Every structure is written in structure tokens, then in C-alpha cells.
Amino acid sequence: MDQKTTIGNFEAACLLLNLILSKIILDFPRTVSEDAGSAAWIMILLDSVVVYLLFLLISRLYRKFAGNDLLDVGEIALGEIGRIIAGIIFLIQFMYITHVVLRQFAEDIKVISLTSTPVSIVILLFSIGMIVGAYLGLEAISRLHVLAIPLLAAAFTLILLFNIPRYDISRLSPWLGLGVKAILQKGIINLSYFSELIALFFLMPFLKKKNSFAEIGRYGIFFSGLFLVLSSLCYLMVYQYPTSTEFFLPMYQLARTIKIGRFFSRIEAAFILIWASSAFLYLSSSLYFITYIFQRTFNLKYRKPLIVPFIILIFTLSLLPENLYSTLRVEMHIYRIFSWIFTLVFPLILVIIASVRTGSKKRREEAKP
């Protein structure tokens, strides 16, 4: 049934944008300023350019596999075992980030709003949303993204605009922050901020226009890069380094300080709504991709029966970190170091092998009398 599902370019782009950008409302502006100081925005700008160029290369090679997802490409490259290995790798990656993000969203909600509610209840509430999203499928999720993303983008832009009176460009100095070496070294690891780009390669079979994936990816990376750079730039123009490394939720902090006149203040209440929407969309999409990858990897007939077992697994995994710091550590010190390899380098290798194998197969067939 899912294979009949088709989604448009805008829907796919919105889905991609939310997957990449939801980290802005988590800890992104803080963690980048920890890595590069006042030059965090330069580091992310460079990362965006590198990812854009890498994607151009991958998409050029991928053109001949348009309409196939990465698991198909794995199969073309290394046979059935290639599909299974690729499937397991991407499954682990999605499982890892989904349980961490689920816990992070839940902890964040607990810190700023539902302070007395047990974290397990908050996670449970998110899990219900995830089940509903994954059950309804990609079409429903992507259409919901089309409705939500423009609103989320507008809300994000408003937060940045309302903070204009507090911007001070001098806070971005010293201009190279912790130094060129830190920018380059940490910049490589921080390519992982674009790791959700991998979702595009699983959306391929569902695209109405199979060849438009390169366009979606280019726009997706451009706007993701734009918003990521803007968020770190604006945050640093309000909170100079090292104060910028102290706040748990940078965007929430920016929203909290908005005050226009005596009446327009405390808009972070609306921010929680925006946040929860983005979280639900992110987590539902992730659960969908997890079940989809598992189904495709092991050639299963049905996807929906996988939803409940996986949500139980994710729920349990998300409760494993002992505290908030452990959750952040799992994301910052483990996931971010490796995930760029699986999302940018590994697909590139797979596509190169598949291209070589397809080429040699074609040559062999042509050589046949």
C-alpha cells in the first residue's frame, strides 16, 4: 500500500527541513558555540557549503538510480547482503537518533513546562503521537509537514525579528572565535548536523517526479544551512561567548527575553506549541523511516505491525540515559562524531560501487555477441 504513496517536491522538502532543523529548538546554537566560540556561525556556514558540494556529487552519481532508495542501491552494489548491511546501518542510525531526540524533547518539555510530570509520561505522550503518525503513513506525515513548516518557519523568523533590538554585532568578536583549527576540526564532526539528509534517499521511491530529488536536496540544504547559520548568528549576537554555552535551550532563552511594550511578553508559551509540533513531526517521521527501512531490509510484506514493537524499543531506549546530561552526552559525544560518516560518506561509497558495477555489467552485456 505504501508503495502507491506519492509525495510532491514541496512535501518532501518540508519533511527534510523539519528533520534537519528541529535541532535548532533543541541545543544546536549552544553546542556549536561550545565548539567554535563566537565563530560558530562561520563553522556552520562552511559545513553547509561542504554538505551542498558533497550532495551535488552524490546526486550526480545517483541520477542513474533515480526512483530507487539507498537499500536498492546497496543491493545493486553488493547484492542482497549489501541491502541488508545498508539497511541495518541506517536502521541503527535512525534508532539511535530517534531515542535520543525523544528523550531530549521530553526533558526539555519537563524543564520548561511540565516540571512535575514524570519524564516517562511525557515520553509516552510523544510516543502516542509517533504511533499515530507512523500508522497513517508517509503521505499523511508529509502533508502535515506542508501545513506546519511554513508556520514553524514564520514563528522562528518572528523570534529572531523580535530580538533585533538586542542584537550587537560586536558580540561576534573575536571574529575567528576559538581559532581556525577548532573551526575546521569541529566543522568535520558537525557535518553530522545534516545527517537527516539521508531521509531524502529513502523518499526517492515516493517522489512524483523521480528526477527531482537533486532539486529537493539542493533546496533542502540551502534553506537548512540558512536557518542553521541564522539561528547561531542571532543567538551569538544576543549572548556572547562564553555565556552562549550556558543556556540549555537557546531558542527558548531568546523567546523568553522578548518584550515589546508592557503587554507583549512571555511569548515562550507559544514557543512550546511550536516546539511540540516540530517534535511530533520529527519523531513520527523517524518512526516511519525506522519501520520502512526494517520492512525493506528484510523484504517484509507489511510495515504497520512493526510500529508497536519499535515504539516499545525506542521508549525503553529513551529511558536508559540516567539524566539530562547523559542524554546530551550520548548525542554530542557519540552520535555526532560518527553519523556524518554514515550519512555522507557511506552513501557516496555505495553509489560509487553501484555505478561501477552497473557500468561493468552494461559493458559486459554490450560485449556479448
Add this chain to the structure above:
Amino acid sequence: MIIRMKTILIFLIIISMIFLSGCFDAFEPDELAYVVALGLDDGADGNLIITLLLAVPIAVGVGPEPGEIENATNIITVAAPTILGGINIVNSLISKRINFTHAKLIVISKELAEQGVERFINTFARFREFRPDTHIGITRGSAEEFLKESKPVLEFNPSKHFELIMESFEYTGFSNGSTIAEFYSRMECTCNEALAILLDISQIEDSKDLTEVMYNLKNSEGEVLEGDYTATDMPIVYENKVRQMGTAVFKADKMVGELTGRETFYYLMVSGKLGQAYYTLPDPGEGAKNITGKREYITLRLGQARKPEINVKIKENRPVVNVQVSLEGDILSITGNSDYSTGEGLKKLENYASGYVKERVISFLEKTRDEFKSDICFIGKSVKKTFLLWDDWINYNWAEEYENADFVVDVEVKIRRSGIMVKQVPANQLKGDIR
């Protein structure tokens, strides 16, 4: 069957959304006691004396009877080693739960501020109930006494009273409106130092006391202009005894000195935060004195014509700070007979005002350098902008370098309007001096 299952599922989800939302965190507003102002004093054995000025919602909501405005608030004082520890004790005593989300003012005693306030500021920055726009003030005496003496007279909503009074600096220029967010950011900044609002309780009971107060305040020129004093000495007789005037200056988290109301005016000028405020200066006319031999004055409404420009150049290892202040104003009052509304007179007044303000701005800046050793005017940011690397900037140590700074100040005052009069024809020109 499937449709029926779906309907039941959707129904269950909607029901759970209704009943689960906020089930753990639900608070009725009437179950909370809203703190309007918090006072901190030094207690015995390392304890804090914490004073809470609570709003009484019923009194605020319906509006008290005339003369019963004080019923709108309630005061509780508790001793504890930490602020939130003290709040816990209070919570066990009163029927409502203490909540800081509507707190407008935090008052810290000078004694505590001189020891360092980082331990409190961290609480305010970390605990989400404290709003970043809550004002921070330092009182020379006890914070508890300050809050006890605080009796809003013209406003029965205590929260609004504090909010409006703390933001009055925009049209008086005598205070600085420092908030938690601003204080915290400045305290941690490597190119700037923190400051807070200076508060105190007035000891003046009667208008007869004003003569003595004014006599004691006289400067070397034998005059006292408005704002030439701090909150303690304000020559005012008023039902509400609490006063706000001047600035508490900090270096890192420790209070190191005070600025008078007028010096605070110059601080606002240099840091580009001056709104539109009245400013009195002596009449520039030679020997401009009235018939009784007293000096004549001119009152202007001054505001920032454009943002001040601050440039720092390092010459012979000393920072040379160039400050350019552009002000514009209206003539609001001339007590003497000279007319400065047009032509040469206007030019003369502009030149005189520029020189007068410049002299005082330099002396204010020198005070921050020599007496406080604290860059409260954000001058360091001009130096910071010349650095590329964080480590180099930290090694430069601006806080220390500021002590060697030289100031070159240029003030330009432009008079744009002269009120609703274009010139003044003095009565003595028409009828002669009548003795």
C-alpha cells in the same frame, strides 16, 4: 469493523488528551502566591534574610478602598542559607505556593552586593520562574526595610507600580533599569561590567528638612542641580519613603561604587540608552543672576540625536578612547531674562551646553576609570572587535587595561525647538526692574 476500531482509537486519544494535559502540573491561579518583589539581606552565620513582597490578588483585582492601598501587598521575611530554601520554609507556612513569575524587582542590600552577588544571580538565571526582565536594585540599607516602606500611592497594582517606576529612567535619566538578563550578561562579559539600580529609604519627614539636605548637598560652585545626589539624599517629601536614584556600579559580581542621578544621566548618554529627559544647566550669560543675586537656569529636554560613537586606539600601550556624543533638545524653560531661542543666542546656548556636558562626561568617565576601575559603558567592545582569536583577547585583559585609558570626548548639543514660544520678551524690558 476496522472503521469502528479507528473511531474508538481516535476517541480514546482525544479523551486522553483532555485528561492527561497538565494532570501533574496543573495549578489554579488562586493556589499561588505571587511575589512582586524579593529582598535579600545578609543574615547571621552565612544565612540570608529573604523578604517577599506578595501581591494580594483579591485586593489588586477589585481595587482597594481609598487609603487602603497597602492592603494590596503582604510581607514575609525568612532566614535561610539559600533563596529557594527560604521559599520552601514559607511554602510550609502559607496556604498558597510561592511563585516568582510576576516578580518585578529584586532588592539586594549594599552589604551583600559588596561581598558578591553571583550566587544569587545564578539562581535568578537558572530558575525558570524568574523572568529575565525582572529589575535588580541595590539598597544602601536593609532590603527588608526597603520593601516594608514601599507603599504604592498612585497605583494599587503593586506589580505595575514597580514595573513603571523602574522604567521611568527612560524619561528621567536618573536610573538605569538594569534587569536580570542584562546584569547577568554584563557580569560575564569580558568587555563590560554590570550595574544595578540604586535604591534607598528617605529619612526626610518634613519640608523643613529640605533646607538642611540641600545645604549639605551643595557642590564647590554652591549649587545643587537635579540629580546631583543618590537615592538616599533625594530632596523630596512624599508619602512613599522608598527612593530610586543613581547607579550601583559593579566589577565582576561585586559592587564597587555609586553614581549619582546626574552621573547616571551621563552613563546613559555614553552608552546610547538615553531616552528623552529634562536637563537643567546654568544660564550661559555672564553673571546671569536674578534680582536677588541667585543664579539663573535653563531647562532643556535632551535626547540622543544619534547613537554615540566609541572608538578605541592603542597608543603607546595605552587605550585612547574617543567618545562622540550627539544630543538634540528643546528649550523648555529659561528662568533668566536672556533669550536663547534664536540666532546668536541659540548658538551661544548650544556651544555652552556642549562644553558643559562634555566636561561632566569626562569627569564621569574618569570616575569609572580611577575610582571604580570598571568599564560600565561597554567601551571594551570597540577593542574586542579588533581581535581575531578568543585566547588573544583574554590574554589582553581589558579589565586591567581600562585602568590606563585616556578619554577624548566630543559632545555636540543641537537645540531643535524652543517650546511653543519663538522668543521671550522679559517683563523688566517693558517695565524696568522693580525693587
